[in-house]
Amino acid sequence: MTSPTPLIAGNWKMNGVAASLIEAQGVAAGLGETKARVAICPPATLVERAAAALKASPVLVGGQDCRAEASGAFTGDVAAEMLADAGARLVILGHSERRAGYGESDAVVAAKVEAALRAGLEPIVCVGETLEERKAEKALEVVTSQVRGSLPAALAGQAFSVAYEPVWAIGTGLTPTTAEIEEVHVAIRAALVELFGDHGKSAAILYGGSVKPSNAAEILHAREVGGALVGGASLKAEDFLGIIGAL
Ligand code: PGA
Helix, strand or coil: CCCCCCEEEEECCCCCCHHHHHHHHHHHHHCCCCCCEEEEECCHHHHHHHHHHCCCCCCEEEECCCECCCCCCCCCCCEHHHHHHHCCCEEEECCHHHHHHCCCCHHHHHHHHHHHHHCCCEEEEEECCCHHHHHCCCHHHHHHHHHHHHCCHHHCCCCCEEEECCHHHCCCCCCCCHHHHHHHHHHHHHHHHHHHHHHHHCCEEEEECCCCHHHHHHHHCCCCCCEEEECHHHCCHHHHHHHHHCC
16 A cells, blocks of 8 residues: 555635635645645635636645535535535545534534535545643544544545644644654554554545644654645745645
8 A cells, every 4th residue: 555645735714815816826836846735725705716726737725614414504604515516626624623613523523524525525634632632641532532533434435634733733833743743643543544444544644733834844754744734824825835845
């Protein structure tokens, strides 16, 4: 079994208007030879325009969340089918800002993953411990339990990735040590193999949380790290390209 193709995905969160697409185009224009698959996940309002702007480039477009249902009376929500229809190929699910801010449980995340697969979207499923959980030495337990609860059996044979994002490292400038990242990634890999057998070896395990050009090389070359999910540093083409170039 060959190792997973690395994925470097930018999560724009609730940032970006039409004028921001110049940064996405800058990523496409500046992307040299790379082993990685590269994706940008703009807010839902920009998915269609980003997909159009990046059509001729290898840069993929993803959503940041979706509803589990395909349609219905869910004011304000977006279905996986809608993201796919707008040109998305991937979708971030279970981000800690959704888990914490919207009370998304593992079961909700798993239902969203099934919705993504139904719509032909490749899920990037996020897991990660809080600072309190890390201090209590519960990081491995929390993360592997999120992996087991958020990844439905329907992922067997499907393309997907898992993003390990310690909650305390997101947007804070703090990052775990390389040894801490490796410890969690190795545990996630073991959980994936336990769940999906050999197929569990084909999913990339991304690291996310304060990845920037200056720390990307060390993180991206750590054991079992198969790419990155990048927030703040994905908003500027130059920074995002610096991270991709570190691979
Ligand atoms: P950050 O965010 O890179 O700004 O820390 C990462 C994420 O939330 O995916």
